[in-house]
Amino acid sequence: MGTAVITGAGSGMGRATAELYLSRDWQVIAIDIAANPGIASANLQWISADVRDRNSLETALAPAVAAAGGQIDCVANIAGVFPPTTLETYTTENFKFIFEVNVLGVLNVTAACVPYMKSGSSIVNFASVDGFTVSPGQLLYGASKSAVIMITKSLALELAPKGIRVNGIAPGWVATPGNAATGRMDEAAKSIPLGRVAQPSEIAEWVWLLSDPTKAGFVDGETIVISGGDVMR
Numbered sequence: 001m002g003t004a005v006i007t008g009a010g011s012g013m014g015r016a017t018a019e020l021y022l023s024r025d026w027q028v029i030a031i032d033i034a035a036n037p038g039i040a041s042a043n044l045q046w047i048s049a050d051v052r053d054r055n056s057l058e059t060a061l062a063p064a065v066a067a068a069g070g071q072i073d074c075v076a077n078i079a080g081v082f083p084p085t086t087l088e089t090y091t092t093e094n095f096k097f098i099f100e101v102n103v104l105g106v107l108n109v110t111a112a113c114v115p116y117m118k119s120g121s122s123i124v125n126f127a128s129v130d131g132f133t134v135s136p137g138q139l140l141y142g143a144s145k146s147a148v149i150m151i152t153k154s155l156a157l158e159l160a161p162k163g164i165r166v167n168g169i170a171p172g173w174v175a176t177p178g179n180a181a182t183g184r185m186d187e188a189a190k191s192i193p194l195g196r197v198a199q200p201s202e203i204a205e206w207v208w209l210l211s212d213p214t215k216a217g218f219v220d221g222e223t224i225v226i227s228g229g230d231v232m233r
């Protein structure tokens with residue numbers, strides 16, 4: 001048992017990850033720009049904050065970590081945005097929005113959490129298969145997730161002397177509310193070698209696995225593709 005900081009806990013994989021850690025009796029400090037969607041647990045502290053705002057994060061995190069026992073054992077950087085963009089549709093505004101949430105957000109949350117982390121703790125950053133292979137219409141999102149993959153390696157190197165491991169997860173198609181709303185999931189499943197999309201809960205299990213020093217203690221700077229064989233690299 002320990003304390004996990006989980007961003008994006010308001011929906012999809014972040015919510016599934018928060019629920020998994022709570023089900024295993026961990027303390028969870030959830031960070032989301034949105035309100036708690038209804039996760040009920042005495043072990044949950046909800047911080048409504050924007051991952052783009054480092055000062056607010058640091059201010060809100062200090063009392064929450066103190067209330068959880070003073071230490072963070074796992075950070076899952078899951079909050080992300082994925083509006084489509086192309087050369088024709090990109091703007092300075094959507095560039096800033098996508099990179100500030102997906103890239104600056106990972107840095108801000110990591111920087112805010114590291115002072116509370118000891119040797120043996122771990123950080124898991126959510127990238128995407130789109131960070132490895134081109135997804136048409138996801139010009140800036142793909143670039144932002146490539147940045148997350150590179151940041152994961154750089155931070156792994158920077159934090160290794162403290163005994164903090166940093167890894168990434170690059171999901172393919174996952175049955176999240178956002179994807180369900182596109183109505184394209186059944187069609188997408190047909191082109192995936194394993195013939196289905198992933199469930200958020202099975203992605204959450206990989207956060208758990210990567211954070212476990214007894215199982216993944218020698219995995220560092222890696223971003224694991226979980227796509228049912230959709231992407232081979």
Ligand SMILES: NC(=O)c1ccc[n+]([C@@H]2O[C@H](COP(=O)([O-])OP(=O)(O)OC[C@H]3O[C@@H](n4cnc5c(N)ncnc54)[C@H](O)[C@@H]3O)[C@@H](O)[C@H]2O)c1
Nearest residue numbers: 008010011012013032033034050051079080128171174176
């Ligand atoms: N859904 C997929 O198939 C898929 C595939 C590959 C990668 N990903 C990545 O996985 C992560 C989770 O995806 P999901 O589909 O579960 O997302 P989601 O849209 O269901 O949930 C994202 C959460 O992040 C929060 N959020 C957004 N901006 C924020 C901000 N500025 N500050 C704080 N919180 C913020 C939202 O409020 C929301 O609760 C994202 O990083 C996404 O890019 C998703």
